[in-house]
Amino acid sequence: MENKIDWISVALYAFILIFGWFNIYAACYDDAHTAVFDLATNHGKQLMWIGVAAIVALLITHIDPHIFSSTAYLIYAGVIGLLILTLFIGTATNGGLSWIKIGSFKFQSSEFAKFATALALAKYMSALDLDYSQLRTKIIAWTIILIPAGIILLQHDAGSALVFGSFLLPLYREGMSAKILITGLIAAVLFVLALLINKFILVGVLAAIGLFYLFVWLNKRTRTHYVWVTVAFLACTAFIFSVDLVFDKVLEPHQRDRIYVLLGKTDDTSDTGYNVHQSKIAIGSGGLFGKGFLNGTITKADFVPEQETDFIFCTVGEEWGFIGSLVLIAAYISLLLRIIRLAERQYSKFSRFYGYSVASILFLHFLINIGMVLGLLPVIGIPLPFFSYGGSSLLAFTILLFIFLRQDQERTTPI
Amino acid sequence: MSNQYQERSAVVRIIFITVGIIFIVRLAFMQVFDSEYRRLADQQALRPITQYPARGLIYDRNGELLVYNEAVYDLMVIPRMTKGLDTNMFCRVMGITRDEFDARMNKARKYSTYSPSAFMKQVSKEEYGSWQNHLYKFHGFYVQQRTLRVYDKPIAAHVLGYVGEVDKDDIKNDKYYKQGDYIGKSGLERSYEEVLRGVKGKRIMQVDVYNRQIGSYMNGAHDTIAIEGGNLYTTIDAELQEYAEGLMANKRGCIVAIEPSTGEVLAMVSAPGYDPNLLVGRVRGENYLKLDSDVNKPMLNRALIGQYPPGSIFKVAQAMVALDLGVITPQTGFVCDKSLVGCHNHPSARSVQEAIKMSCNPYFYQVYRRVIQQGKYKNIYKDAQYGLTVWDDYMHRFGFGQKLPIDLPRGGMSSGNIPDTAFYNDKRWYGRDKWAFSTIYSNSIGQGEVTVVPIQMANLACIVANRGYYITPHLVRYYGPDSTRNEEFYTRHETGIKPAYFEIAANGMYDVVHAAGGTARRANIPDIDICGKTGTAQNIGDDHSVFISFAPKNKPKIAVAVYVENARGGGGYWAAPIASLVIEKYIRGEVTRKDVERMYREATPCQKLPLPRTIKKKRK
Missing domain, CATH: 3.40.710.10 (DD-peptidase/beta-lactamase superfamily)
Incomplete structure (x- = not known):
């Protein structure tokens, strides 16, 4: 039995898409070229991609939803093959090797790895006899995630690889221990603190917290308490002292610079910090109501690099002001919450898991991208879903979303 | 659905909402409460250009032109924006030595690193033409057109007087004047200063990251038009x-x-x-120094x-x-x-x-x-x-x-x-x-x-x-x-x-x-x-x-x-x-x-x- 497509999601998607196009138009606008549809311009190309995305979305809503589940592994395997192929024949763009070039047409295979991985993981996790508490299950699940992430990392696209961390949320929903989330969070906080504060002071503070927990907080102390606090303390200490190693050996120089800029350890606004500095100026100067469509002085004058792609939010901030930014953020959050709501009403576990994956992937892009332009997170170049200029990402996100919306139409039928 | 899963679904929603709120709060601080970004933006993307009106002409009693104007160019600099300047190339193009460059730059910095000041004054049309095409390479530099007085006949110097840059007192006495403006210092140039000077105009131009002017700001909504100075029709024959x-x-x-x-x-x-x-x-x-020290007091x-x-x-x-x-x-x-x-x-x-x-x-x-x-x-x-x-x-x-x-x-x-x-x-x-x-x-x-x-x-x-x-x-x-x-x-x-x-x-x-x-x-x-x-x-x-x-x-x-x-x-x-x-x-x-x-x-x-x-x- 077929239900209507979820028009709220479609409307939010369409709103973000159209608002995005207007901002791309503004970002590459110059007085000499005002034609709306001109394939020589980025906004013209984006208009074409929007058309393509609409057709693809329409196609998806008309095919049998069962096909996604039945071909999940096949799609996954195909994309992995494509990713490996990219490693060999890929074209270098902005330091990454993630583009495949066919004639004049270029696409980024990593964009398509996201929904493929989501499908494969959903398929695996929805197996009837699956027991997530078994180690074997965990290993297989994480292998499904880490294979594409690893290949993408080899393509020097750390941002896209990081997005695969979003699968933590659907796994958590399906029963993964919250401790992993919390441990991740603590690790992130310690990582930042270790870079900012003297490590011995940090260790001292941690020791104090541990002692406070043991002897003040707890009324009754068992041996297990002592053991766990000691283990946790030692683990934290080891982690803190390995931060430098990770920082120096694992991260690439530009990544280190970006983190330093974020933490305010360097004050450079002309080189590494330039993008974010300009981005903040553009957004901050928008004021409450913005400077008005096509009136942005910073974005229009090319002060912000990558302003149609990763830094597109600058245009929103500058030309549409706080009100416009608020509306866009509200639209994203509404879409995410809507997807979660839809996921929870799924009859099949496959659809639910896939729905959570969709929401989480979109969320991580949203978090990293806007966190970056607002200067809250280091510069990690990933697009703002449905909003940034770029055909591959628009198409991939559209497929990602509409596969789920298609399943939602069939939610009452078990898949 | 069990309670545990309801809880977990809620945790995910709360994470989403929290991030949204953090972004909104951050945006509110940046856009609504902090005006510093606006200042920085205007400073780097807008360039107010003073439109100097042509100073009024001076005629004799028979309609013969005694004093008129000639265009010259001031090379302006905003020191803060000259980061990454290729000084050697600049000196070569402009035909100045490194020492001269440093002296002029220090003077400009002393005045202000944010506001424009004249780096080279009264450059002739010919000289300007020789480096005009290179100017785009030098961030923080631009040209402002000025006018100078020209006298075809070298007569009536005492009556006509002369024009010079405003001094501190002039600026203090009349808010119209800004550093670098010209004012009549003596003679008719001074006594009819308000007639001759006209009214300065201001255009706000947008500049892009390459320091090129890309158009007027808000279609000129904040611009004012310069009004030409009034002519003097003198009694002099x-x-x-x-x-x-x-x-x-x-x-x-x-x-x-x-x-x-x-x-x-x-x-x-x-x-x-x-x-x-x-x-x-x-x-x-x-x-001026020469004339001023002459024992016969020609001035x-x-x-x-x-x-x-x-x-x-x-x-x-x-x-x-x-x-x-x-x-x-x-x-x-x-x-x-x-x-x-x-x-x-x-x-x-x-x-x-x-x-x-x-x-x-x-x-x-x-x-x-x-x-x-x-x-x-x-x-x-x-x-x-x-x-x-x-x-x-x-x-x-x-x-x-x-x-x-x-x-x-x-x-x-x-x-x-x-x-x-x-x-x-x-x-x-x-x-x-x-x-x-x-x-x-x-x-x-x-x-x-x-x-x-x-x-x-x-x-x-x-x-x-x-x-x-x-x-x-x-x-x-x-x-x-x-x-x-x-x-x-x-x-x-x-x-x-x-x-x-x-x-x-x-x-x-x-x-x-x-x-x-x-x-x-x-x-x-x-x-x-x-x-x-x-x-x-x-x-x-x-x-x-x-x-x-x-x-x-x-x-x-x-x-x-x-x-x-x-x-x-x-x-x-x-x-x-x-x-x-x-x-x-x-x-x-x-x-x-x-x-x-x-x-x-x-x-x-x-x-x-x-x-x-x-x-x-x-x-x-």
Whole structure:
């Protein structure tokens, strides 16, 4: 039995898409070229991609939803093959090797790895006899995630690889221990603190917290308490002292610079910090109501690099002001919450898991991208879903979303 | 769905919402509460460009252009935006050394790192053209168009004045001015500054990351249009001015020529002078120092600031005062008694007219005594005080002892000195009841404590020419787009003395030039009735040579005062012929006495002049 497509999601998607196009138009606008549809311009190309995305979305809503589940592994395997192929024949763009070039047409295979991985993981996790508490299950699940992430990392696209961390949320929903989330969070906080504060002071503070927990907080102390606090303390200490190693050996120089800029350890606004500095100026100067469509002085004058792609939010901030930014953020959050709501009403576990994956992937892009332009997170170049200029990402996100919306139409039928 | 899963779903939702809220709060701080970003944005993306209006032009009375403008370019720099500048390339393109670059840059930084200041000033069109195409490579630099004054004829420098950059006081006194603006510093440029300067405009341009202008900000909503400066239509006759300046070459002194019926100054010469082009543009500073340190003070406008003893020309005014007071009649005669005061050899004057013709010193000694000691009081000191007060009032009616309200800066003007009772009563001078006619009689022949400014001398000639009144001498007929006329300049200032008495003065002055025994026969020109009065003013150095004149006698068209400093040889010898040449030039349009013209043009006051041929012939 077929239900209507979820028009709220479609409307939010369409709103973000159209608002995005207007901002791309503004970002590459110059007085000499005002034609709306001109394939020589980025906004013209984006208009074409929007058309393509609409057709693809329409196609998806008309095919049998069962096909996604039945071909999940096949799609996954195909994309992995494509990713490996990219490693060999890929074209270098902005330091990454993630583009495949066919004639004049270029696409980024990593964009398509996201929904493929989501499908494969959903398929695996929805197996009837699956027991997530078994180690074997965990290993297989994480292998499904880490294979594409690893290949993408080899393509020097750390941002896209990081997005695969979003699968933590659907796994958590399906029963993964919250401790992993919390441990991740603590690790992130310690990582930042270790870079900012003297490590011995940090260790001292941690020791104090541990002692406070043991002897003040707890009324009754068992041996297990002592053991766990000691283990946790030692683990934290080891982690803190390995931060430098990770920082120096694992991260690439530009990544280190970006983190330093974020933490305010360097004050450079002309080189590494330039993008974010300009981005903040553009957004901050928008004021409450913005400077008005096509009136942005910073974005229009090319002060912000990558302003149609990763830094597109600058245009929103500058030309549409706080009100416009608020509306866009509200639209994203509404879409995410809507997807979660839809996921929870799924009859099949496959659809639910896939729905959570969709929401989480979109969320991580949203978090990293806007966190970056607002200067809250280091510069990690990933697009703002449905909003940034770029055909591959628009198409991939559209497929990602509409596969789920298609399943939602069939939610009452078990898949 | 179990509770655990509901909880977990809620955790995911809470994470989403929390991130959204964090972003919104961050945005609120950046966009709504912090105005620093807006300032930074405007500063880097907007460039206010002052539109300097063209300064008003200055014309002579016949519509000849005296002063106009030429475009030059200021290379502006915003030091903060020059990061990453290829200094070597910059220096090579601009043709400056590294040291020069550092010096200029430091100066600009000192002024402000955020605001633009001039890096190189007044670059010519040609020079600008040579590096214009490279400018885009240099972030933080741009060009602003300015104008400079140009003078085709190097004349009337003192009248026109010069334009220079504003100083701190100018900026403090008038908020219109910003550092680097130009302002009239002297002459008409200064007194008509508000007319000439126009109104500055402002355009806000958007610049892109490459420092290129990409259009106007908000379609020019915040722009203001520059309003061109108003033109001045002066009373100066450029041809006459140029001619008169030529006559004063190699001499010190001045010439003032006025149209008596209107008070319009036809020519105003101060010698030595300077080429006004010297005080324009980048050479100005150096030339200014040179001119300023010159012992002959070429930058002073002697016609307005020089306070000279008037000498015998002063006698004309004394005669008028005495006649008006009734202390003498036109037929009063006095013996030329050289025991009273020195005089040259001549028959005694039997009338006022004769006395003026012969410029008899003892005669005017007697005239002045009758004015000062009128016998109103028995005490001669009191009587002298009364007489001097009356006389003082008359002198002021003649325009002496005060700055004439000519339309040039008041600061560059003197009032001259007409001593009054307070002056002599001052203990530092004579003191109360310590002076009477016998102490001050030198005033009668324009010596002593009296000093007069050349413009006042020319004005005296105007008063006689007009038979009793003068119109304020002025230099501008009308100005601006509406041809504004300052009516104040056309009011009559009456002396209150009967025109009939001035007729006697005019007759006497006619005789000075034409009659046998006249002191200025050298000023005689066939066909033109010149009336004049010579003066030879004693002073510490050689005598000054003075002559006031007007012509023709009836319905005079021009009044001229000539003052030649330290010209050994008296008024008739130097000043009178020069005045006659000016008059001839103005009335006839050309000078027929080429030999006289050449002689005075080339002469310097140190050499003894032979009598001009034309005058020799006449004598026969």
